[in-house]
Amino acid sequence: MGVVKKEKIYEGKAKILYATENPEYLIQYFKDDATAFDATKRGTIQGKGICNNRISAQLFQLLEEKGISTHFIKSLSEREMLVKKVEIIPVEVTIRNIVAGGMSKLLDLEEGIILDAPVLEYHYKNDKLHDPLVNEYHILALKIASLEELDAIKKISFMINQILKDFFAKKNLELVDFKLEFGRYKNKLVLADEISPDTCRLWDKETKQKLDKDRFRRDLGNVEAAYQEVLKRVLS
Ligand SMILES: Nc1ncnc2c1ncn2[C@@H]1O[C@H](COP(=O)(O)OP(=O)(O)O)[C@@H](O)[C@H]1O
Ligand SMILES: [Mg+2]
Structure with a gap:
């Protein structure tokens, strides 16, 4: 049915x-x-x-x-x-492998610097506050998530990074950074929302061409074609 x-x-x-x-x-x-x-x-x-x-x-x-x-x-x-249907934990988890976007601005670093180790960031999902950068102490103090949940979120997020990096590498794509949202379902932590060129930065391995929402943000043109190209490679 x-x-x-x-x-x-x-x-x-x-x-x-x-x-x-x-x-x-x-x-x-x-x-x-x-x-x-x-x-x-x-x-x-x-x-x-x-x-x-x-x-x-x-x-x-x-x-x-x-x-x-x-x-x-x-x-x-x-x-x-x-x-x-999950109870969304209102924290956006960002993992970065290469400097771009917000990290480039925050620390005045050139886009494209390869990080020795992935960087994990939390942003409090709150439109009114403009999704501010927060750390684990804010999250615990505000009871946005428990320590057990944070430990699981970190572990799972880094596992996802490894899986996605390896997957995209086979498609000739570099996983620069991405954002995750987690939720609670029957007392268990589950990955929710989406994983797409809206939420990942993906660069062609050879040409470094941007194949993600940065084409829209920065008016780079060929936005639709970039999404189609990622779909084609993901399905290949
Ligand atoms: N499985 C789920 N259960 C409940 N809410 C979800 C689930 N997956 C995603 N969401 C929430 O649904 C919304 C998806 O729509 P989106 O357009 O991304 O919204 P927003 O503008 O709030 O980011 C998000 O707020 C996201 O946190
Ligand atoms: Mg959203």
Whole structure:
């Protein structure tokens, strides 16, 4: 029997969540809407939702095969996946392998410097506060997550980094950095949200061409083609 799509429960910047007949599951719908710089820049990337849905599905399946628990259950359509409904931990976890974006600005470092060891950052997911950079002490003091959860988040995030780095390397892509969101499902920590060129920086290994949302942020052109190219390589 098919999944029944019920009421919209949340519309975010890039995705919409719908209830289903099963209270433990949600449908995650991927839009073509794009935002950057705290949603001060807005636009549309034709076909982005289709690419991100398929790329995310592929990567969640890869991670599941490697023993990482994710919210992904199955793909439903071009733009929709069925996921476990989690209680999102309002922390964005960023892992960086190469200096770019926020880290380049924060520490006045040139983009492209290869880090000796990956850097993990937390940003408190709060639009009103503009997702501020926080550390583990803030997260614990504000009871955003427990120490046990933080330890698990770190361990799993670095495991994901290794898996994704190796995977993308085979596709001739460099995983510069990426953002993860975790949630609680039946007292267990699971990876949620999406993994896509909206949430990862991916550079072609040879040409260093940017194949991610930076093309939209920085008006580099060929934005749609970049998402299509990542999808093609991920499926290859
Ligand atoms: N499995 C899930 N269960 C509940 N919420 C989720 C799940 N996966 C992602 N989310 C949340 O749903 C929203 C997805 O839509 P998005 O457009 O990314 O929103 P936002 O603009 O808040 O980033 C995010 O707020 C994300 O934290
Ligand atoms: Mg989001």
